[in-house]
Amino acid sequence: MSARIAxxxxxICALAAMVFLLSPLLVIAAASFSPTPVFDLPLGxxxxxxxxxxGALDGFWPALSLSLQIALLSTALSLVLGTLAxxxxxxxxxxxAQAIAAALVAPLMMPGLVLGIALLQYFRAIGFNAxxxxxxxxxxxxxxxxxxxxxxxxxxxxxxxxxxxxxxxGCTYPQAVRRVMIPALAPSFLVASLxxxxxxxxNYPVSIFLTDVRAKTLPIKMLQYIDEAPDPTLAxxxxxxxxATIVLLMASDRMFGLHRMAGTGD
Amino acid sequence: xxxxxxPHLVIRxxxxxxxxxxxLDRIDLTVARGELVTLLGPSGCGKTTLLRMVxxxxxxxxxxxxxxxxxxxxxxxxxxxxxxVFQSYALFPHLTVAGNVAFGxxxxxxxxxxxxxxxxxxxxxxxxxxxxxxxxxxLSGGQQQRVALARAIAVEPDVLLxxxxxxxxxxxxxxxxxxxxxxxxxxxxxTAIFVTHDQDEALTMSDRVAVMHRGRIEQVAEPRxxxxxxxxxxxxxxxxxxTRVSGLVxxxxxxxVEVDTEIGRLTAIGNFLVGSPVVVAARPEQLRPDSGGGGxxxxxxxxxxxxxxxSSLVEVEAGAxxxxxxxxxxxxGAPARPGEAxxxxxxxxxxxxxxxxxTGS
Amino acid sequence: xxxxxxxxxxxxGTVDRERLRGLAFLAPALLFLLIAFVTPLVLLLGVSVAxxxxxxxxxxxxxxxxxxxxxxxxxxxRLALLTTIFALAIGYPGAFALAxxxxxxxxxxxxxxxxxxxxxxxxxxxxxxxxxxxxxxxxRILLATGLVAAPIRMIFTETxxxxxxxxxxxxxxxxxxxxxxxxxxxxxxEAAATLGAPPVAAFLRVTAPLTVPGVIAGVxxxxxxxxxxxxxxxxxxxxxxxxxxxTIAKAYLLARxxxxxxxxxxxxxxxxxxxxxxxGSLAGREAGR
Numbered sequence: 079m080s081a082r083i084a085x086x087x088x089x090i091c092a093l094a095a096m097v098f099l100l101s102p103l104l105v106i107a108a109a110s111f112s113p114t115p116v117f118d119l120p121l122g123x124x125x126x127x128x129x130x131x132x133g134a135l136d137g138f139w140p141a142l143s144l145s146l147q148i149a150l151l152s153t154a155l156s157l158v159l160g161t162l163a164x165x166x167x168x169x170x171x172x173x174x175a176q177a178i179a180a181a182l183v184a185p186l187m188m189p190g191l192v193l194g195i196a197l198l199q200y201f202r203a204i205g206f207n208a209x210x211x212x213x214x215x216x217x218x219x220x221x222x223x224x225x226x227x228x229x230x231x232x233x234x235x236x237x238x239x240x241x242x243x244x245x246x247x248g249c250t251y252p253q254a255v256r257r258v259m260i261p262a263l264a265p266s267f268l269v270a271s272l273x274x275x276x277x278x279x280x281n282y283p284v285s286i287f288l289t290d291v292r293a294k295t296l297p298i299k300m301l302q303y304i305d306e307a308p309d310p311t312l313a314x315x316x317x318x319x320x321x322a323t324i325v326l327l328m329a330s331d332r333m334f335g336l337h338r339m340a341g342t343g344d
Numbered sequence: 345x346x347x348x349x350x351p352h353l354v355i356r357x358x359x360x361x362x363x364x365x366x367x368l369d370r371i372d373l374t375v376a377r378g379e380l381v382t383l384l385g386p387s388g389c390g391k392t393t394l395l396r397m398v399x400x401x402x403x404x405x406x407x408x409x410x411x412x413x414x415x416x417x418x419x420x421x422x423x424x425x426x427x428x429v430f431q432s433y434a435l436f437p438h439l440t441v442a443g444n445v446a447f448g449x450x451x452x453x454x455x456x457x458x459x460x461x462x463x464x465x466x467x468x469x470x471x472x473x474x475x476x477x478x479x480x481x482x483l484s485g486g487q488q489q490r491v492a493l494a495r496a497i498a499v500e501p502d503v504l505l506x507x508x509x510x511x512x513x514x515x516x517x518x519x520x521x522x523x524x525x526x527x528x529x530x531x532x533x534x535t536a537i538f539v540t541h542d543q544d545e546a547l548t549m550s551d552r553v554a555v556m557h558r559g560r561i562e563q564v565a566e567p568r569x570x571x572x573x574x575x576x577x578x579x580x581x582x583x584x585x586x587t588r589v590s591g592l593v594x595x596x597x598x599x600x601v602e603v604d605t606e607i608g609r610l611t612a613i614g615n616f617l618v619g620s621p622v623v624v625a626a627r628p629e630q631l632r633p634d635s636g637g638g639g640x641x642x643x644x645x646x647x648x649x650x651x652x653x654x655s656s657l658v659e660v661e662a663g664a665x666x667x668x669x670x671x672x673x674x675x676x677g678a679p680a681r682p683g684e685a686x687x688x689x690x691x692x693x694x695x696x697x698x699x700x701x702x703t704g705s
Numbered sequence: 706x707x708x709x710x711x712x713x714x715x716x717x718g719t720v721d722r723e724r725l726r727g728l729a730f731l732a733p734a735l736l737f738l739l740i741a742f743v744t745p746l747v748l749l750l751g752v753s754v755a756x757x758x759x760x761x762x763x764x765x766x767x768x769x770x771x772x773x774x775x776x777x778x779x780x781x782x783r784l785a786l787l788t789t790i791f792a793l794a795i796g797y798p799g800a801f802a803l804a805x806x807x808x809x810x811x812x813x814x815x816x817x818x819x820x821x822x823x824x825x826x827x828x829x830x831x832x833x834x835x836x837x838x839x840x841x842x843x844x845r846i847l848l849a850t851g852l853v854a855a856p857i858r859m860i861f862t863e864t865x866x867x868x869x870x871x872x873x874x875x876x877x878x879x880x881x882x883x884x885x886x887x888x889x890x891x892x893x894x895e896a897a898a899t900l901g902a903p904p905v906a907a908f909l910r911v912t913a914p915l916t917v918p919g920v921i922a923g924v925x926x927x928x929x930x931x932x933x934x935x936x937x938x939x940x941x942x943x944x945x946x947x948x949x950x951x952t953i954a955k956a957y958l959l960a961r962x963x964x965x966x967x968x969x970x971x972x973x974x975x976x977x978x979x980x981x982x983x984x985g986s987l988a989g990r991e992a993g994r
Contacts, residue, residue: 081904084798092802095795095879096817098872102832103824105842109835159734166730171723180985182734185742187926187981189933191950192749192970193742195957199752199967200745219741222734280825283935283950287957300827304940308831316828323823327816401895421898422907428899434892438914447910451901499900 103320110313128314135311137299144210145296149278152217153225156274157267159218160225161233168233182226185219190283193219198287209293216284221274228273232266268330276323352377352535353503358397358407360390367393368404369559375503375537380529381564382538384546385556386582391539394556395505398537400424412502422451427496429509433488435480441467441491442476448499466498469528486517493525497532504529504536510545522548543583547571555579572627577698580625585657588625589666590700593618601697606663607642614697621700626690628657631670633680634689641689644668646680660686746974753967764968774952778972781949785932788870789878792927795871796878797920803879804886818876826873830940833869834860837941866942874931878923885919918988925984929977949973 113125132138163182167175185193193216201212240262244254260267282297289298303312353375360368368390375381383391396402398409400421408417416424427448436444445466449459467473470490480488489509496504510518510525526549529536540546546553547567554564555578563575574580580588591605593616603610603624612624626640634641644662656679660668670688672679680686754760768774803814821829836842837859844856859865889912897907935950949969956966 081908084905084908088798088802091795091798092806092814095799095875096814098795099817099821099875101836102829102872103820105832105836106824106828109832159737162730163734166727169723169727172727172731178731178735182738184981185738187929187977189929189950189970189973189977191933191935191953192974192977193745195953195963195966195970196745196749197741198957199963200748203748215741218737222738226734276823280823280827282825282827283933286954297825297827300825301936304827304831312831316824316831319828320820320824323820327819327823331812399899401898420903421895422901422903424899425901426899428896430892430896432890432892434890434896436893436896436911438911447897447902448900451906495900 106313107317107320109310110317112310112313115309128310129318131311132315132318135299135303135315137294138315141294141296141299144213144293145279148210148213148217148295149275151214152221152278153271153274155214155218156221156225157271160222160229160270161267163226164229164233167230168236169238179226179230182230183223186223186227190220190281194284194287197284201288209288209290213285213288213293213295216288217278217281220281220284221278224273224277225270228266228270229263232263232270236263265333268333272326272330351375352379352412353398353537354408354410355394355398356408356410358394358404358409360393360397360402360404366559368397370407371559371561373554373561373564375535377535378533380526380536380538380549380551382540382546382550382553383556384540384543384553384583386541388558389556390559391556392507395507395537395539398503399426399428399505425499425502427499427501427504429489429492429496429504429506431508431511433492433512435488435491435495437480439480440476441472441478441480441483444480444491445476445495445498447495452499462498463494466494469497469532470494485513486521489513489521493528497534502535504534506536506538508539508541511540511542518545525549547583553583555582557582572694574696577623577625577701580696580698585628585669585671586625587628587631587667587669588623589663590621590623593620593622593697600692603697605666607644607666607668610640610642610695611692612640612695612697613693616697616699622697623700624695624697626695628669628671629655630690630694631668631688632672632676632690634687637689639689639691640695641687642666642668643685643687646682646684646686648682649679651679658686660688749967749974750971752964753971755964764965765972767965768968768972777947777952778949780946781932781973782976784866784870784934784938784946784948785928787867788874788931789924789928791867791871792875792878793920793924796875796923797882797916800879800882800886800919803883818879821873822876826936827940829873830869830937833865833872834940837865837868861942861945863942863946866938866946869941870931870934870937873934873937874927877926877930881922881926882916882919885916889915921984921988925980929980932976932980933973 110128111124111126112128113123160182163178166172167179172178197212197216197219201207206212236259240258241251241254244258245251249257280297281295282301285295285298289295294302300312300315351374353373355371355373358368358371359366371390371394373381383394385391393402397404398411400416400419400423404417408415410416411424411426436447439447442463445463446459449462454462463476464473467475470493472487472490472494475483475487475491480491483491489512492509510521513521522545538546538549547570550567552564553567553570555562555570557576557578562579563570565573565575570579571584574583577588580586589605589607589610591603591610593601594604594609595602596616596618599613599615601612601614601616601622603612603622605624610624612622614622616622642662644660644666647659647661647667649659650657651674653674655671655673658670658672658679660670662668668688753764754762756763768778803811803818806814838844839856839858839860841859843859844853847853848856893911893915894907897911898904902910933950934948935954938946938948939951949972953966953969953973956962956969
């Protein structure tokens, strides 16, 4: 009997958690259609005017462009670094593999803020003043642990005898990587890319210390908008980003299932 | 199905459906106290499902299960006093060997001293004394198997269920375990049901074998009888090798029939009407080179000879689609060579006729 | 954070070439982290003890000596503790329900977990400011259901902070626990049942102990993320609840006190490191069981 109560309680928790987690997103989406500049819920009507105004936000396009560039490039770099490292760890010929793997993933739990100020001091100290490049380096540090964690887990499940079979059938090592390993690990690559991209695109605590007046990333701009003149344009922007993410998630689910991403590869 | 001894476990007209498929079809089985019965059959025949009914891990749609005089059909598993040894052992990784073995005893709320004594006794029965403090991950497959066994017998259950429990072991270890397990179960007077698809295991370990096919029990009998007097064509084919040839009954009487087949006229044991299509069969150890002693005989050309140490298995092509299988002891001279012509003979008393299967079944 | 799994080594004979290749593949990532992660942090440590005449612990004395800053540190710890406790209370049963779910329900539940992860903290915190206003949805619901007589002041209170914080970090508690629960062998609870344990006892004696690694990972992750949270407190409670994170930000962006900021950063880092090592050793003990 008490088992049934416990099970019912668990389901209530799950459903409550779901509503709880989704509510801010729904609020933002709803507010983006507000006909008035004030965030009034429930809405008196629906209007798309705020969506039209996104482009007119001060400094929006440069910020979007910067965020996209940094996110894409840091993801690409992390993928290379992280995958190579994962291969090395999976083959097991490296001493202290467990410790190295933990070290690669550790920055995830480090306060981003602290990383931000540390990098700020560091770049100043060594005279590294190129803002864009500094931002890129910082974001690779941010994204590499996500990639490393996913690729190490995925690589651990990869059967390396497939590579040996490919080489017996005439491939060189790089060819075998391209024709056998990459397709087999495609889900892991995609999950790693997804998490890495989002980690970089949404990053605030590291970026805030490395941007300057001319170069700001989108999250920093958004916080600025909230401070200065919050109006539903912001909600519209956020909703668009959310929609893009939904599309990405649906594609990922179609390709290999969200439950697999959650249960293992993550 | 009668059995000597006290009826201890009674399965009465148990049926189970999964969706549209009937997995168990009115199963009747009685197991006496102290008996070792094996459910033998190919995958999908329902043997594991039946075992789970006894364990309480699944419920039948119809029928009843009685254990030691109680009706346990609707009882949940934790109230049944049934021990289960799973194929994957299902040992609790967060507990030591002793912790695992003691688990069922702790569930019964026994005092600590009694639990420790029972754990020691169970571990010594499986020859794992002093393993109590070990962790599960440190054990080999064979050792894990014994711990799973000790855990199940520690609570002295009314019946022990083995769900393909030996199939994860390699062959040599498996054969050793079969013998040891049987000895141990006899020693503690346990009643046990094995589930396996391995006919050798079934024949070795059991007092009786229940051959299952598509949710029904085809035959329940001592291993000797299941082998030598199979009740159906399926049992004949599933247990052991055989020579089989189809034909039509041309004469019948006094429990025997004469059958016209493509390898000649054969006489077999059976009751059929003239004109019935039948399959005539015999076990390989019954076939010998014809020395004029009478009985059934057929001629053909040797296709292959498999030397197996104490005997050879000779395949003879006779007729367009009939293969005779003869098991010839090695001390009866060198076996025939492939390509040689040979005539084999076998006694009528060991030739059986079965109804021919419906086309498509 | 899930434990990293590293498989057994390759057979001897291939070792030399493999080892060389292994080290070559590992080098770029490790070198990069050494240069861009470890060195800056070490430098930070150095800056925090920089004084006008050589090494000085003045910054730490100020940070750990003044009542005000001790309260600031406690604020961060308290935020982390409360967030972790609530996230565990909701997330643990939620993870089990999620693991049992199938089909459409499972997809919907998983989406509700992943979607918020994809939205930036800023967006979500902002949404909560809208939700928790005096004329916001939450107050309207409370008034409509008659639970309160007048709108409650929620924004810029600790309640808002905790609610927002739990909201942001709940997925990080659920995912590691869910990962462990889905990998549990269902035969184990069947075995427990056949050994006489009724369902609740089987859960407490067999299932729950096996979920401990996931719980450790979730707790460590949520604690270390919430102790260093910056955006959430800033937007939802502001100056009323100074945290280590806001102290650091202020020191660098406003007050131009790099040494003090560095010291605060080192303290925050130390807290995070303690959580990581503790959870690592606990998990290691669990794995060794």
